[in-house]
Amino acid sequence: MQTVPMRGDEAAQTRDFIQSLCGEFQKHNYIDPSHYEHIDVKRGLRNADGTGVMAGITQIGNVQGYYIQDGERVPMEGRLIYRGISIEDLIHGFMSEGRFGFEETAYLLLFGALPTRKELADFNHVLSELRPLPPNFTEDMILRAPGRDIMNRLGRCILALYCYDEDPESRSLENELRQALQLVARCPMIIAHSYAAKRHYFDNDSLYLHRPQEGLSFAENFLYAMRHDNRFTEREAKLLDLCMVVHAEHGGGNNSAFACRVLSSSGTDIYAAVSAAVGSLKGPRHGGANKKVMEMFRYIQEGVRDWKDDGQVRDFLLKLQRKEAGDRSGLIYGMGHAIYTLSDPRAKLLKQFAKTLADEKGMLEEFELVEAVERLAPEVINGSRGVPKPLCANLDLYSGLVYRMLDIPEELYTPLFAMARMVGWCAHRVEEVYNPGNKIIRPAYKAVAPLQKFIPLDERG
Numbered sequence: 001m002q003t004v005p006m007r008g009d010e011a012a013q014t015r016d017f018i019q020s021l022c023g024e025f026q027k028h029n030y031i032d033p034s035h036y037e038h039i040d041v042k043r044g045l046r047n048a049d050g051t052g053v054m055a056g057i058t059q060i061g062n063v064q065g066y067y068i069q070d071g072e073r074v075p076m077e078g079r080l081i082y083r084g085i086s087i088e089d090l091i092h093g094f095m096s097e098g099r100f101g102f103e104e105t106a107y108l109l110l111f112g113a114l115p116t117r118k119e120l121a122d123f124n125h126v127l128s129e130l131r132p133l134p135p136n137f138t139e140d141m142i143l144r145a146p147g148r149d150i151m152n153r154l155g156r157c158i159l160a161l162y163c164y165d166e167d168p169e170s171r172s173l174e175n176e177l178r179q180a181l182q183l184v185a186r187c188p189m190i191i192a193h194s195y196a197a198k199r200h201y202f203d204n205d206s207l208y209l210h211r212p213q214e215g216l217s218f219a220e221n222f223l224y225a226m227r228h229d230n231r232f233t234e235r236e237a238k239l240l241d242l243c244m245v246v247h248a249e250h251g252g253g254n255n256s257a258f259a260c261r262v263l264s265s266s267g268t269d270i271y272a273a274v275s276a277a278v279g280s281l282k283g284p285r286h287g288g289a290n291k292k293v294m295e296m297f298r299y300i301q302e303g304v305r306d307w308k309d310d311g312q313v314r315d316f317l318l319k320l321q322r323k324e325a326g327d328r329s330g331l332i333y334g335m336g337h338a339i340y341t342l343s344d345p346r347a348k349l350l351k352q353f354a355k356t357l358a359d360e361k362g363m364l365e366e367f368e369l370v371e372a373v374e375r376l377a378p379e380v381i382n383g384s385r386g387v388p389k390p391l392c393a394n395l396d397l398y399s400g401l402v403y404r405m406l407d408i409p410e411e412l413y414t415p416l417f418a419m420a421r422m423v424g425w426c427a428h429r430v431e432e433v434y435n436p437g438n439k440i441i442r443p444a445y446k447a448v449a450p451l452q453k454f455i456p457l458d459e460r461g
C-alpha cells in the first residue's frame, strides 16, 4: 500500500496548521496537578499506598510482591503462581523430566489443570493442526504490506485473522477456545514471516518463508521458522522454551491483560481484544522494555569508560534518570515493577541462565554490567526520596541478554514476549467472556472543563 505524497508547499502548510493547533491543544487539555489534591482520583488505578485497585477476580495467575500487615504494605520476595503452581515448581517439574514445558504450561493456564500424558500428546497434535496460517494469508497480509515493527505487524495480522475465521462472532465456549488455541498456535508463524518480510523489504535480504513442522515443539518451530537455514540446537530450543514459560502469564492487572479484559468486557471479538493487548505490550514501560534495555546498555557502553567502576556506572545512571542521556525518558529500563518489591522471580530465573550462558559464550563482562545496573539503579531511582522504595530488576533486565546469546535479533524480543503471553491473554479473555456475572469495565473520569455556550461560526474570535 502506498501513501499519496504531498507537494512540498502543501506539506509545509499542513505542518504549520498542526503546529498552530498544538498551542490550542495545550491550552485546553492541560490538567493542573493541583486538581489531584482535591479530587480522589486513583491515578493509574492505584490506591494511595501504591497497591492496585482491585478490579476483578481470576483463577489464572497470581503475582505477589508484598503483603499487607496492620494496613501497611510490607515488601517480600516475589512469587508468581500459575493456576496454584509456583513458577519454580512448574519449571523444575518439566525440566527434571527432560521435556519442553511451554505446551503443558499453555494447557495448564488455558484449561486450569496439568495435562495427563495423553492429553498433552493430543494437545500438541491439535496445536500442530492449527499452526498453519490460512491460505494466502502470508502473501496478502504480510508480504503486501511489510513493516519495520514486528509488534505492529502482529497486531494487524491478529485483527485480520477475523476475516479468515468462518465463525468470528460466536461467543460459545467451544468457539472461544478454538479461536484461542488457533491464535496461540499461529503467533510464531506470523512473527517469523513478518520478520522475514522485514528483512527482505527493508534490509535487502533474501526472502525465506518456512512452514511449520509437525512434531516440533513451540520453541523449536519458532527457531526453525526464524532462521534461514532452519538450524538450532536442542539446548537453544530448551532455553527459549523456558523463556516462553516465564513470560506466559502475569495475572489480570498487568497493562496488556487488563486491556484484553477491558475490550472483552464490551462483548467484542477475541481478535479485537488480543490485538489491543499486543498494542499495550509494545509500550516501553511494559513488554517493549526488553528492547529498550538493550538500547540502554549500548548507551551505557558508549558513555562509560570503565564498566567495572561502580562510580562511573552510577554517574551514567543518574544522567539517564535526569533525562540527560539515553532516550531522555528518565527511565532505567528493566528496573522497577508495579507489584514486585524485593525481587521478580522471573528475573532471578533468567539471571541464573544468563550467567551460565555468558560464561560459556565469553560474555561475562556484559553480564556483570547488567548486574551492576541491577545493584546501583535502586539507589539512583530513589535519589533523595525520604523513605526509599524497594525496587528490583524485572524480567526485562535479563531476557534481552539471554535472547542475544541465543542469536535472536533485537526486533524480535518484544514479539517473543507476545508469543508467550498470547496464552495468558487468551486465558483472561475466555475467563472474562465465559463468566456471566462480569460487567462492562467502565471507570469514571472527573470532568474539570468549565461549561461554555456554543458560539455561532461568524461570531468566533
Ligand SMILES: CC(=O)SCCNC(=O)CCNC(=O)[C@H](O)C(C)(C)COP(=O)(O)OP(=O)(O)OC[C@H]1O[C@@H](n2cnc3c(N)ncnc32)[C@H](O)[C@@H]1OP(=O)(O)O
Pocket (backbone or CB within 6 Å): 050, 284, 285, 286, 287, 289, 321, 330, 331, 332, 333, 334, 335, 336, 337, 338, 339, 381, 389, 394, 395, 396
Ligand atoms: C513486563 C513488564 O511490564 S515489567 C516492567 C518493564 N518496564 C520497565 O522496565 C520500564 C522501567 N520501569 C518503569 O517504568 C516502572 O518501574 C514500572 C512502569 C515498571 C512500574 O511503575 P510504577 O508502578 O509506577 O512504579 P513505582 O510506583 O514503584 O514508582 C516509584 C517511582 O520510581 C520511579 N521509577 C520506577 N521505576 C523506575 C525506573 N525504572 N526508572 C526511573 N524511575 C523509575 C517512578 O517514576 C516513580 O516516581 P514518582 O514517585 O516520582 O512518580
Ligand SMILES: O=C([O-])CC(=O)C(=O)O
Pocket (backbone or CB within 6 Å): 063, 249, 250, 253, 254, 255, 286, 338, 339, 394
Ligand atoms: O505485571 C505487570 O505490571 C507487568 C509484568 O511484569 C508483566 O506483565 O509481565
